[in-house]
Amino acid sequence: MAGAAADANEPAWRTRAVSRTMDAARSRAEERVQRFLDAAFELIDEKGSTEFTIQEVIDRSKQSLRGFYEYFDGKDELVLALFEETVREAGDDIRAAVDAESDPLARLRIFAVTLHEWCDPAETPRKRGSHQRRAISEFSMRLAVNHADRVRAALAPLSRELRGLIEAADDAGVIHVDDARRAAALVQQTVMYSWFGNRLVDDPRSRLTPEETWEFCRRGLGV
Amino acid sequence: MAGAAADANEPAWRTRAVSRTMDAARSRAEERVQRFLDAAFELIDEKGSTEFTIQEVIDRSKQSLRGFYEYFDGKDELVLALFEETVREAGDDIRAAVDAESDPLARLRIFAVTLHEWCDPAETPRKRGSHQRRAISEFSMRLAVNHADRVRAALAPLSRELRGLIEAADDAGVIHVDDARRAAALVQQTVMYSWFGNRLVDDPRSRLTPEETWEFCRRGLGV
DNA sequence: CAGTTGAAGAGAGTGACATTCTCGCTTCTC
DNA sequence: GAGAAGCGAGAATGTCACTCTCTTCAACTG
Numbered sequence: 001m002a003g004a005a006a007d008a009n010e011p012a013w014r015t016r017a018v019s020r021t022m023d024a025a026r027s028r029a030e031e032r033v034q035r036f037l038d039a040a041f042e043l044i045d046e047k048g049s050t051e052f053t054i055q056e057v058i059d060r061s062k063q064s065l066r067g068f069y070e071y072f073d074g075k076d077e078l079v080l081a082l083f084e085e086t087v088r089e090a091g092d093d094i095r096a097a098v099d100a101e102s103d104p105l106a107r108l109r110i111f112a113v114t115l116h117e118w119c120d121p122a123e124t125p126r127k128r129g130s131h132q133r134r135a136i137s138e139f140s141m142r143l144a145v146n147h148a149d150r151v152r153a154a155l156a157p158l159s160r161e162l163r164g165l166i167e168a169a170d171d172a173g174v175i176h177v178d179d180a181r182r183a184a185a186l187v188q189q190t191v192m193y194s195w196f197g198n199r200l201v202d203d204p205r206s207r208l209t210p211e212e213t214w215e216f217c218r219r220g221l222g223v
Numbered sequence: 224m225a226g227a228a229a230d231a232n233e234p235a236w237r238t239r240a241v242s243r244t245m246d247a248a249r250s251r252a253e254e255r256v257q258r259f260l261d262a263a264f265e266l267i268d269e270k271g272s273t274e275f276t277i278q279e280v281i282d283r284s285k286q287s288l289r290g291f292y293e294y295f296d297g298k299d300e301l302v303l304a305l306f307e308e309t310v311r312e313a314g315d316d317i318r319a320a321v322d323a324e325s326d327p328l329a330r331l332r333i334f335a336v337t338l339h340e341w342c343d344p345a346e347t348p349r350k351r352g353s354h355q356r357r358a359i360s361e362f363s364m365r366l367a368v369n370h371a372d373r374v375r376a377a378l379a380p381l382s383r384e385l386r387g388l389i390e391a392a393d394d395a396g397v398i399h400v401d402d403a404r405r406a407a408a409l410v411q412q413t414v415m416y417s418w419f420g421n422r423l424v425d426d427p428r429s430r431l432t433p434e435e436t437w438e439f440c441r442r443g444l445g446v
Numbered sequence: 447c448a449g450t451t452g453a454a455g456a457g458a459g460t461g462a463c464a465t466t467c468t469c470g471c472t473t474c475t476c
Numbered sequence: 477g478a479g480a481a482g483c484g485a486g487a488a489t490g491t492c493a494c495t496c497t498c499t500t501c502a503a504c505t506g
Contacts, residue, residue: 138368141364141365141367141368142364142365142368144364144419144422144423145361145364145365148422148423151423152422152423152424152425155423156425159423179429181424181426181429182429182431182435185420185421185423185424185429185431186413186417186431186435186436186439188420188423189413189416189417189419189420189431190409190412190413190439192420193412193416193419193420194409194412196367196412196416197408197411197412197415197416198408199367199371199375200367200371200374200375200378200382200408200411200412201375201408202375202379203404206402206404206405206408208405208408208409208412212405212409213409216409216413216443217443219442219443219444219445220439220440220442220443221442222442
């Protein structure tokens, strides 16, 4: 806003001074936002569910209700922010795993397996510093219903990455797909909801592993 | 309950008499329950969402709050009942479609395609007498989180049917799977959540059709 | 330095719900 | 016809998200 208001023929020092105070204001604001996010993450980790109240977040973050609604339009916006944060972390992990492979099919495989493990962290022990992702995964189902566009936007980088891997594998001739975009959608859905579907299976021995899910996808992609 | 309480050496007429009044009581109760269900279905159809209040159901069904809580433990139980009802209808439709085919692979295909269409009725025009299933499908996501066992139980007949079809196709040699149970889980998940994943795709032209989803599964099953 | 302004905290107030409770009014039953 | 069981009407309660008001305090301004 101040940036937009800054006149082009203002002396440079003034622009710099303004932007410095703006930067300060922004970083102060970001820190405040971060405190809300941290408090919410803590609550989720402790409760193992997203059923916290705003009041709890306020108390925990030692801030005011008024402040909360100044930064977030409502509880959904807060949870959406948590979700975006989580997906960003996941993306980093997945990209790191993918980059460690060079063979196109291996890259695709590691993407699928890592994504599966990320969505359902019950199997893999929780890394230090990372959060109770299961609760967030679960809540993301509700978000996908009520805020499909926001969830889609948050997942877009992952979708793009996957499409790229599929195109690369297709070019290398190790899979054969007609339409990379659709193939990517199918793989993403199959992997991401496989953990969710597991809870609808009665016999625990029949729960699907990341590896099995990937095998299914691999064949689906016509090796 | 009356049947269980009926003593074996009671005179038969008495058993019959008791069971008659019990039958009457039961059918009266069932009718009352049904009125709640009908009212809720109407509200869902009108609103296109499951965000109705209990009060609305009460008003619509011309019954009392007290009566509602006499028959249902809470709102979730009501929605669960709606879900079960819907799944039952779906099961009937799907079984009918499957029975019209004789080739094992064709039977499997029609199962997948019909299930997909049923979950995402946005594409196919709504049949007379059937309900706004999309809203219920959406809500079933939340149910699956909070009442996984109930949802699993409701879907069990469908799962069993699918497994049977997969075993039959495997026996006939038109597909090859190691473990029918897991294969069934994979197909069911892929098909049932494919409609859900569609909303996370930005370009509407990339939305997956039932046929594409089935093709993916078919290859995944190793034709 | 005194006055002004704007950011931020404390917390009371509102409204929407689900759920429970209480009080009668019927309608069987003996 | 008294008593009980069933049930409708709707007031009362509790929990939330969210809004509003009042106050405080610290940074600018002249």
